[in-house]
């Protein structure tokens with residue numbers, strides 16, 4: 001506890017010095033998620049703290065009316081501590097909007113967390129848990145103005161202290177009205193020298209303490225898993241994970257299935273983003289995955305590999321590889337390919353090679369950091385909603401949001417930015433709630449429209465790859481988005 005308090009104090013004090021965010025995805029730290037807390041459908045945004053320990057900002061909008069009260073609690077996603085939730089905090093209604101709630105939560109440790117929402121209202125109560133992978137991401141320098149101010153105040157304190165000690169030693173025993181004796185004067189100099197030495201010693205030790213705490217904090221700063229990609233004989237792509245050293249909890253052999261696969265690999269030809277593959281390498285050893293490549297055009301590919309650890313902590317590994325033209329196998333199973341080519345799709349309708357088309361119900365404006373629904377519909381060659389819809393890896397659709405400068409990659413589902421494997425762990429603990437897009441029982445018709453909750457992390461140019469399945473065909477629609485500040 002003492003250690004936590006010290007960290008906490010340091011964390012607060014360093015608030016302006018450090019940066020933090022959630023892991024998984026690349027450059028897209030905020031969590032956007034949609035799900036059901038009992039009868040209430042919620043759109044949740046969790047904005048990560050600047051430091052760990054730090055405060056996560058939370059927004060909830062209920063699209064079901066009648067919500068009276070929402071409480072939130074941070075709970076580890078796995079392990080013994082997940083069974084002992086802390087006392088929850090009530091969310092506030094900051095505006096006249098009856099359906100909009102805000103709150104904040106302290107996240108005390110980096111790792112795999114869930115935020116549990118307990119909702120009550122005129123239709124009863126319900127619970128929804130949203131996984132949050134919390135990491136401290138970096139350290140910034142102290143602002144020079146603040147540094148100068150603190151140094152000045154420090155010098156003032158030292159000089160003041162030495163002055164007080166000197167005055168006390170010199171004059172405390174001198175009767176009023178008498179002049180100070182040379183002996184007292186000498187004693188004062190000795191006392192001031194000793195006081196000064198002690199203060200310098202304190203400063204040196206304090207500096208040591210500060211550096212030790214800073215180093216301890218630095219060891220918690222997230223270092224993403226690295227990956228090396230090589231083309232082996234027989235058109236096999238070999239992916240070797242490298243752990244640059246981070247928390248001891250991280251292992252390279254504890255991955256769990258996330259919507260049917262241990263790894264989801266997006267290979268995007270760069271810089272044009274004109275070819276995209278969504279593939280699923282198999283694990284062949286600790287931290288090593290392999291994939292027989294399908295036929296692919298030559299080029300430099302950015303590789304984004306999504307994995308989820310056993311405790312629900314998701315990571316996205318990034319690397320690039322230059323490939324010659326590959327004459328490999330045909331696409332099978334859950335493989336998918338999209339080749340938008342040079343015809344950048346800024347339009348609302350994307351024509352697919354087999355006569356189908358995908359339509360984006362494009363919002364009138366796209367702004368950074370603003371939570372939005374991204375809805376896409378699959379149309380058959382007659383322009384009617386596709387009737388032979390199928391689930392693709394258990395869901396109506398999958399989307400990848402990629403920024404043209406390579407700084408953002410986010411693999412999103414109808415339930416949002418959270419890793420599906422982590423979400424299912426959280427759901428299992430609640431025994432209630434529901435995931436958007438995954439709650440289809442057998443026999444019900446699969447809709448031809450899919451909707452993703454998301455918010456762009458920053459302004460700029462993005463390409464959105466949307467995948468939906470009909471019959472045995474996985475379609476990849478491509479849409480470009482220009483996002484304003």
Ligand SMILES: [Cu+2]
Nearest residue numbers: 259398411413
């Ligand atoms: Cu997916």
